[in-house]
Amino acid sequence: MEALLNALLAIGLLLLLLLVVYLIDRVNSIETETRKVVSTLNENAAKLATPSMGLSAKKLWDVMTGRSSEGLDPSSVADLRSRYPVILAKHAEALYKDGFKDGILGAAPNEPKNTKDIVTAKGTVESWIPTAQANALYQCGLSASQTPEAEWGPIRASMDEAGQYLWTKAQLDVTSPLSEWLMPSSSDDGSLGP
Known part of the structure; x- marks a missing residue:
């Protein structure tokens, strides 16, 4: 019985570890996309902030x-x-x-x-x-x-x-x-x- 409990505990820890790795990967993906969006917004804002919208x-x-x-x-x-x-x-x-x-x-x-x-x-x-x-x-x-x-x-x-x-x-x-x-x-x- 103790072996079964240890096996279930090991499987639970393994699933928890996989969930943590998945969540870390998702957070990194979201951070990367957010940086791209912020970069694009900053470029557009810089163009609009110039007196000629980036045109010359x-x-x-x-x-x-x-x-x-x-x-x-x-x-x-x-x-x-x-x-x-x-x-x-x-x-x-x-x-x-x-x-x-x-x-x-x-x-x-x-x-x-x-x-x-x-x-x-x-x-x-x-x-x-x-x-x-x-x-x-x-x-x-x-x-x-x-x-x-x-x-x-x-x-x-x-x-x-x-x-x-x-x-x-x-x-x-x-x-x-x-x-x-x-x-x-x-x-x-x-x-x-x-």
Whole structure:
């Protein structure tokens, strides 16, 4: 009888050991899956926390111009669109100022890059605009540095045309012409921005 009791006790301990091993394996599986989910959530949160949802350069431009927004949350795209005018304006301003600076320094005209790192309140974004408009804005700055202010009319018109194209292509409302704040006349109040 004692042998039977010992055998049942041994079988019970063996079943208990198997149950513990099974539960440990299940807990490890659950932990592994939880880590994967947390990692994915952190990656998505990091993309959304950036000022451009992880988009940059040409991809950002394509989303803003409506060419590609597959896999993106429409409300996030709308939020990004509300911040995009600042990015676009800073990019246009940087190109104009680069041309103006090169003209003042007497440097040989450069081929402006159509990508630019733009610093915003939410972080740095790599912006992209078409080459033709990048060249136009740079040339406006170069010409303005070498032309008396009284003769800036055609330069302002060229700048406004490039700005109009950019804002229209990006499906944004044009609040004021670029020349109004990038090339203020001395008769204006002298402010450089809206």
